[in-house]
Amino acid sequence: MDRRSLLTGAAALGAGLAMPALAQDAPLKVGLILPLTGPFAAYGQQIEAGFRLYLERHGDGVAGRRIEPVVQDDAGTADTTRRIAQEMVTQGGVEVLGGFGLTPLALAVAPVSARAGVAQIVMVAATSSVTEASPMIVRTSYTTPQVTSVIARWMAGDGLSQAMTLVLDYGPGQDAEKTFARVFAEAGGTITESLRVPMQNPDFAPFLQRVADARPQSLFVFLPSGVGAPFLKQWVERGLDKSGIRLVADGSVTDDIVLPQMGDAALGLVTGLHYSAALPSETNRAFVTEFMERYRMRPNFMAVAAHDGAHLLFEALKKTGGDATGKGLVEAMKGMAFESPRGPIRIDPATRDIVQTVYMMRVEEVGGQLWNVPFHSFEAVADPGKA
Known part of the structure; x- marks a missing residue:
């Protein structure tokens, strides 16, 4: 019976079958499913660039395997993401899945990775529960509560005792609202009102009037x-x-890919996030310099998560001797720790989620451009709901 028949049978029975490992000298196909068209195309561009830059910097061979990225566009549509993933693992010879620019896209593929026993490296989707959707998921990006909890602690520590919240009404936004309210209240703060803006064609005017x-x-x-x-x-x-x-925001608001064009409205804004292209470490400076020289754009948190996802895959393959069978590969990733352009990171073996530094930043003009300049850091932050 061939590989495709095995997987088809497994899906029909609702049981998970581990994919047989390919010969170690065969290319290892990594399926990157990304939004490369539509409103989230910039996400996909950053993820693909970050992953490919790692291969350019370190070579595409590891443990006797040559890494071959297989990139497909899902246009940010969950049904398309699921179909592409299914075709990749049953027909395309893909042994590892990666990418996933939005939470619904990662969740759409979770049943596929679970049934097929294929490692799924989530490089953006930030809803806390994503890693719980499949035992094959490992996340190299962040979780919304991980960052939001730090912002709430910092605001309370900076003398703020009262706050409203305004979020976009979808999974990560709801995570942010709930986490901020809980942590801010635990620190002695009071939430006066929570506003949720519809995700489809958001109009902020009526909500900002309520704030005013x-x-x-x-x-x-x-x-x-x-x-x-x-x-x-x-x-x-x-x-x-x-x-x-006082306006304080999640760092996605002043994301590095849009900040240079935001103008004076962004100056002085305080945000929190796990990455800024302005981080002063030598590791990050080298990463940013090479990224901008190669792709003519500033890297953001998605690019660094993809770069780290590639590193995580390489190091895990070294431990497995090039065997990409999902369960063994995921086990090899658990507990892995290394220095990233964003700082030290670790994969929590219990949750398969990332533990990392979160930075408080202020938008400043440096060298004629706007940058998110870090001024305070919180080290070894885990998702507060999983810690």
């Missing part, structure tokens, strides 16, 4: 990458930048 009317001491904002610019534009147009309300 309420005049809270501070506002915490969570928005996905690419949505921050129109929010800040409306914030300034309504004069809220001069209202005395």
Whole structure:
């Protein structure tokens, strides 16, 4: 019976079958399923660039296997992501899956990776529960609560005792709202109101009017990458930048791929995130320099997560001797720790999630460009719901 028949039978029976390992001298196909068209195309571009840069820097061979990226565009549509993943593992000879620019895309593939026994490296999707959807998932990006909990602790420690929250109404946004409210309250703060903006064609005007009317001491904002610019534009147009309300945001609002074009509206904004292209370590400086020379754009947190995903795969294959069978590969990834451009990171063996430094940053103009400049760090942060 061939490999495709085995997998088809497994799916029909609802049982997981481990894929047979290929010969060690055969190419190891890594299926990168990315949004390369549509509104989230920039996500896919960053992920692909980060992964390919690792291969350029370190070579494409490891443990007798040559890594062969197989890139396909899902246009940010979950049904397409699932279909591509199924075809990759049953027909395309793909042994490892990676990418996943949004939570619904990662979750759509979770049943596929679980049934087929294929390692699934999540490089962006940040909803906390993603790793629980399949025992084959390992995450190299971050979780929203991991970052939001730090922002709430920092705000409370900086003398803020009252806050409103404004989030986009989808999985990570809901994670951010709940985590911020809980951690801020535990630190003695009070949440006066929580606002959820519909994800489809978000219009911030009515919500910012509610903020203006309420005049809270501070506002915490969570928005996905690419949505921050129109929010800040409306914030300034309504004069809220001069209202005395302290605005603090998740770092996706001033994501490195959009920050250079955001203009003065972003200056001085304080955010929290696990990566900034402005981190001053030699490891990061080398990464940013090579990335910008090769791709003519600034790397963001998605690019570094893909770069680290490639490193995690290489190191795991060294431990397995080139065997990419899912269960063994995932076991090899558990507990792995190394120095990333973002700082020290570790894969928690109990959760298959990442533990890392989270930075508080301020938007500043340096060398004629806007950068997220770190001013405080919280080390070895895990998802607070999993710690």
